[in-house]
Amino acid sequence: MYSSKLVFKKNILKSFVWIMIITFTFQCANNFSDIFPDSTDKTGSNSASGQAGTISTNLQVTDMYGNQYPLYNDLAGVKGSVYYFTMWCSICMAHSGEIINNIKPSYTGFNYFLVDYVSSTPSQTRQLSDYFAFTGLIGVLNDGSGSLLSYFHATMSSVVVIDSTGRIQMNEDFKDGSRLRSVLQSL
Amino acid sequence: MINLKIIIRFTLVIGLFFSGSSIYAASCCGGGAAGALILPKFSRVMVEGSFQYEKYNGFYGSDRAYYEDPPASDLNQIRLKAAIALRVSDRFQMALSVPYVWNKNYYSGMNLNSSGMGDSIVSATYETFDDVKCVYKVRTLQDLMPAIYISLVNTIPTGISPYSNVDNSFKITGRGFYQTLISTLIDKTVYPYNFSINGGYGVHYGRPVNREYGVYKKPYEKKLGNRWNLGASAGYTLFMENMDLVTLVVSYDYINEAGARIDGVVDHLADFYKSSIGISLSYTTSDKNRIFKIGYTANPSYAEWGSNSPVTSIISAGVSNVFK
Numbered sequence: 001m002y003s004s005k006l007v008f009k010k011n012i013l014k015s016f017v018w019i020m021i022i023t024f025t026f027q028c029a030n031n032f033s034d035i036f037p038d039s040t041d042k043t044g045s046n047s048a049s050g051q052a053g054t055i056s057t058n059l060q061v062t063d064m065y066g067n068q069y070p071l072y073n074d075l076a077g078v079k080g081s082v083y084y085f086t087m088w089c090s091i092c093m094a095h096s097g098e099i100i101n102n103i104k105p106s107y108t109g110f111n112y113f114l115v116d117y118v119s120s121t122p123s124q125t126r127q128l129s130d131y132f133a134f135t136g137l138i139g140v141l142n143d144g145s146g147s148l149l150s151y152f153h154a155t156m157s158s159v160v161v162i163d164s165t166g167r168i169q170m171n172e173d174f175k176d177g178s179r180l181r182s183v184l185q186s187l
Numbered sequence: 188m189i190n191l192k193i194i195i196r197f198t199l200v201i202g203l204f205f206s207g208s209s210i211y212a213a214s215c216c217g218g219g220a221a222g223a224l225i226l227p228k229f230s231r232v233m234v235e236g237s238f239q240y241e242k243y244n245g246f247y248g249s250d251r252a253y254y255e256d257p258p259a260s261d262l263n264q265i266r267l268k269a270a271i272a273l274r275v276s277d278r279f280q281m282a283l284s285v286p287y288v289w290n291k292n293y294y295s296g297m298n299l300n301s302s303g304m305g306d307s308i309v310s311a312t313y314e315t316f317d318d319v320k321c322v323y324k325v326r327t328l329q330d331l332m333p334a335i336y337i338s339l340v341n342t343i344p345t346g347i348s349p350y351s352n353v354d355n356s357f358k359i360t361g362r363g364f365y366q367t368l369i370s371t372l373i374d375k376t377v378y379p380y381n382f383s384i385n386g387g388y389g390v391h392y393g394r395p396v397n398r399e400y401g402v403y404k405k406p407y408e409k410k411l412g413n414r415w416n417l418g419a420s421a422g423y424t425l426f427m428e429n430m431d432l433v434t435l436v437v438s439y440d441y442i443n444e445a446g447a448r449i450d451g452v453v454d455h456l457a458d459f460y461k462s463s464i465g466i467s468l469s470y471t472t473s474d475k476n477r478i479f480k481i482g483y484t485a486n487p488s489y490a491e492w493g494s495n496s497p498v499t500s501i502i503s504a505g506v507s508n509v510f511k
Contacts, residue, residue, distance in 0.1 A: 041405060
């Protein structure tokens with residue numbers, strides 16, 4: 001009886017170890033790009049729309065009051081427009097605060113917008129803008145349809161800069177904001 | 188014909204993979220108190236299954252204020268972990284933990300669900316003692332000596348990160364960076380009381396990034412900030428008539444991570460800290476071969492308890508089985 005218990009325990013243990021090894025190996029193989037990160041510049045192979053260096057489509061945008069207008073309206077009479085994609089999370093708040101308090105006053109002649117892509121209606125976007133006290137400090141757009149998100153392949157903390165000619169000058173993660181500063185400086 | 192008892196036992200152990208908890212280890216005495224996967228003294232192997240359900244309840248802003256999540260949003264993550272600890276020598280042990288993660292999010296009428304492997308953990312632990320440090324009565328100064336564990340905990344980026352081939356942030360299950368954490372656990376049990384303190388300092392390794400959320404970008408170098416943590420716990424153990432143990436533990440933990448470095452420049456917008464408080468209940472069989480544990484940990488929804496980080500609550504459950 002004692003030996004059969006021991007054999008049973010050993011078999012269970014062996015099975016567990018094999019499951020762990022197989023799962024771990026599968027994980028490593030499945031996520032090769034993080035296990036062995038690549039430093040090669042592959043931007044030339046992007047097929048995604050709305051990337052830096054291309055001319056933006058004149059998309060329809062909706063502000064938090066429900067007004068709809070062509071995106072190019074934001075470019076008239078200014079050096080360009082900055083769109084920051086927010087889902088109202090902690091890091092989004094830190095970035096939004098940096099844009100409002102430091103970048104916007106330092107780089108004038110641009111329009112600045114937060115793009116709320118998680119609220120389905122403009123009224124929800126306005127509620128959130130009021131709750132976080134952004135109303136009046138920066139333009140706030142509602143992207144409930146996901147058209148901006150989809151076109152720019154954006155997500156949480158993506159920032160897009162479009163110059164006055166409609167050319168996309170930047171489309172990447174906000175990171176520490178230094179890249180946004182240098183792009184705005186160059187325009 | 189297979190013995191019914193064997194089937195029940197097999198079911199119990201298989202259940203360990205699919206319903207267990209991660210957190211819980213055993214102390215050197217074989218009880219359940221510590222915060223990392225640690226094999227009890229004089230045991231050869233321990234396997235552990237763990238389940239965690241984490242619910243997001245808003246966040247701490249960089250102004251340290253507490254903010255609620257947007258209305259009509261519901262963010263949750265479920266983690267299932269399998270872990271094993273092996274004794275390498277009298278004082279050395281190693282462990283591997285492999286998680287699977289489900290993200291279950293609801294935002295403005297949309298269900299955003301995804302799943303994938305999480306980041307794995309490989310650890311090596313050195314025990315500074317040769318005998319069990321749990322005592323029933325303090326008779327000499329020697330009886331006050333705690334069990335001290337020093338661990339090297341390595342995170343392997345096997346999860347789905349923002350730099351994997353993934354199209355949005357709701358699908359993330361890992362951070363994408365290797366990390367090494369040096370951690371110490373000091374644990375003392377004078378039955379029926381248990382006290383422990385733990386601390387750690389972790390370093391992330393830099394990596395090149397050439398892709399964000401599935402789209403290639405101009406490559407840059409990124410290194411997450413160093414992190415440190417401190418924690419303390421206190422527990423009380425109740426002896427059952429059959430000498431099984433029931434232990435109640437309350438704990439406090441603090442974690443702080445500095446801002447990431449991007450091309451060598453520190454991103455102070457990314458640094459964060461937060462505190463959490465927890466309570467757990469464990470049941471240890473009298474032979475100390477099996478430990479069942481449930482727990483609840485939460486970041487308080489009040490200002491000053493954190494900065495720049497999500498506020499969450501975690502319900503966990505798990506089973507550990509020790510092979511001597």
